[in-house]
Amino acid sequence: MLLRRFHALAALTMVAAALTAILQTTATAQTYPSKPLRIIVPFPPGGPTDMVARAVGQKLHERWGQPVLVENRPGGSTIIGVEMVVKSPPDGYTLLLGSNSLALNRYLIAKVPYDIERDIAPVILVAKISNALVVHPSVPVHDLRQFIAYAKANPGKLTYGSTGLGTATHLFAELFSNMTGVQMVHIPYKGTGPAVIDLISGEINLMFDSLSTVIANAKAGKVRVIGLTNSKRSTSAPEMPTLHELGLTGYEATGWFGIAAPAKVPAEIIDRLNREIDSIIRQPDMAARLVQIGSDVVGGPPEDFRAFIQSETQKWGKVIRDANIKPE
Numbered sequence: 001m002l003l004r005r006f007h008a009l010a011a012l013t014m015v016a017a018a019l020t021a022i023l024q025t026t027a028t029a030q031t032y033p034s035k036p037l038r039i040i041v042p043f044p045p046g047g048p049t050d051m052v053a054r055a056v057g058q059k060l061h062e063r064w065g066q067p068v069l070v071e072n073r074p075g076g077s078t079i080i081g082v083e084m085v086v087k088s089p090p091d092g093y094t095l096l097l098g099s100n101s102l103a104l105n106r107y108l109i110a111k112v113p114y115d116i117e118r119d120i121a122p123v124i125l126v127a128k129i130s131n132a133l134v135v136h137p138s139v140p141v142h143d144l145r146q147f148i149a150y151a152k153a154n155p156g157k158l159t160y161g162s163t164g165l166g167t168a169t170h171l172f173a174e175l176f177s178n179m180t181g182v183q184m185v186h187i188p189y190k191g192t193g194p195a196v197i198d199l200i201s202g203e204i205n206l207m208f209d210s211l212s213t214v215i216a217n218a219k220a221g222k223v224r225v226i227g228l229t230n231s232k233r234s235t236s237a238p239e240m241p242t243l244h245e246l247g248l249t250g251y252e253a254t255g256w257f258g259i260a261a262p263a264k265v266p267a268e269i270i271d272r273l274n275r276e277i278d279s280i281i282r283q284p285d286m287a288a289r290l291v292q293i294g295s296d297v298v299g300g301p302p303e304d305f306r307a308f309i310q311s312e313t314q315k316w317g318k319v320i321r322d323a324n325i326k327p328e
Contacts, residue, residue, distance in 0.1 A: 032092055032269050036067040039259075041097045042081025044074045048212075048293045049257050052126060053097040055289055056259070059280040077105060079112065086119045090262045092269035095123070099257045100168045103312035107320045108166040110327040116313075121261045122305035124274050126281055127295040129255030130211035130234040131172060133243060134223040136202050144246040147226050151182035159185045161195035161204040166325050169195075171316055172208040172229055172253040174323045176243075179251055199223065210255070211236055211294030229253040236294045256298075256312075258305050274302050 037060065039053045050072060057068035073081035078101040088094035102120070105112050114120075133147075139158070141147040151158050162170035165188045177184060187204050189195040192213065199207045200222045208229060209217075215237055217223045227243040228234060231252040243251045259277055261270065278299045280286055287297050 032272065033064055033066045035093060036069060037093050037095065038069040038071055039095045039097055040081045040085050041070060041072050042074060042078035042101075043072065043099075045072050048129070048295070049097050049099060051289070051293065052257060055286060056097075056126070056277060056280055059283075059286065060276060063276060063280075077101060077109060079105065079109065082120075083113050085260070086114045086262055088262050090121075090264035090266075092261060092265045092273065094262065095273070096120070096260045097257060098260050100255055100312070100316075102260070103309055104166065104168075104171075104316055104320075106313070107317050108325065108327055116309065119263050121263050121265050121270055122302050122309060123259040123261055123270055124277050124281075124302065125256060125258040125298045125300060125305040125308055126277070127257060127290050127297055128230070129257070130236055130294045130296065131169070131208050131229040131253065131255060132211055132214045132240065133176070133206065133226040133229065134199070134209050134214055134218070135206040135226060136199060136204070137221065137224055138202055139205050139224070141226070142224065144227055144243060144248060148180050148182060151180075151184065155183040156185060158182075158206060159187050159204045161187050161189055161199055161207045163192050163195060164188050164190060166320070166328075168253075168255050169208050171319050171323075175253055175319050176208075176248075176251065178319065178322060179248060208253070211240075212292070215294070230296075234294065235296050236291050256308075258298075260305075270302055 039057050041050050041053045043049050050070070053070045057070050061068045073084055078099070082096060082098065085094055085096040102116055106116070135141060135147070141150050160173050162173065164170065170186060170188065173184065173186065192210070195207060196209065196213060198204050200217065211228070211234060214223065214225060218225050225240055227246050228240050229252065230242050231244050233240065233242060259273065261273070281290070281297050281299055290297055
């Protein structure tokens with residue numbers, strides 16, 4: 001009898017504790033936000049992710065009346081900034097402006113100090129960044145069919161630049177090679193600037209470059225666009241066809257960025273952040289800013305962003321393994 005009473009009392013205590021936790025979480029969510037927020041950008045100031053973080057932060061400040069501070073924490077292939085978010089209290093006051101590296105680093109870095117699926121709560125996929133396959137005008141091709149034929153007739157002679165080993169621009173080319181069977185020589189650079197300079201001068205033959213850079217150089221006749229890497233045409237350049245529609249069926253390789261939070265942030269707070277930011281990025285002025293940097297608004301619920309990260313992880317993990325790219 002006493003044992004049964006003890007078990008019953010223990011069960012009631014557990015129920016009471018659970019109800020208390022639920023009530024506390026609900027109360028926290030109802031008063032959120034009650035203090036300044038911060039968005040961690042794991043890149044230097046001035047880039048597209050930094051610009052988006054500051055624009056979203058300003059809009060949240062206008063809506064909520066709380067300051068939203070943007071902190072740039074570059075380094076370690078974004079690991080420094082991401083780890084900072086992962087180790088922050090799960091209260092919704094520290095957010096991450098993440099990118100492709102969330103899906104790539106587990107394959108490219110030997111010891112990543114966090115697990116994205118376990119330690120990060122996706123909030124919203126903000127936008128996808130358009131890229132394009134571009135060649136120097138000296139390459140005697142004008143469309144995808146000609147490019148593939150020329151590359152196969154000259155195996156190992158075409159050189160392509162990237163922003164570094166294992167970066168998105170490198171992997172976009174590897175996926176292209178896998179799907180077409182062409183053999184090209186990879187020339188890694190330390191950033192976009194040096195690679196673009198060498199492309200324009202003819203030191204390298206081609207590159208998978210961001211659309212914001214491509215448009216200006218293409219109009220000036222410095223590069224020739226073969227096709228976009230998106231599966232659909234970009235709002236930034238609707239006249240440019242995609243490699244997919246030109247015949248490379250199923251090819252899609254885009255940059256992207258989205259908002260995430262530490263794991264265990266209450267679902268009510270994640271949902272509120274999602275609703276507010278989804279509304280913000282669909283406003284005409286925000287959509288126009290994204291178009292200016294060659295991006296298209298995505299949005300959607302947190303579950304969609306989580307599924308997207310998982311699909312990107314699987315897709316690019318295979319490309320990395322096939323290319324025999326070893327973790328550093």
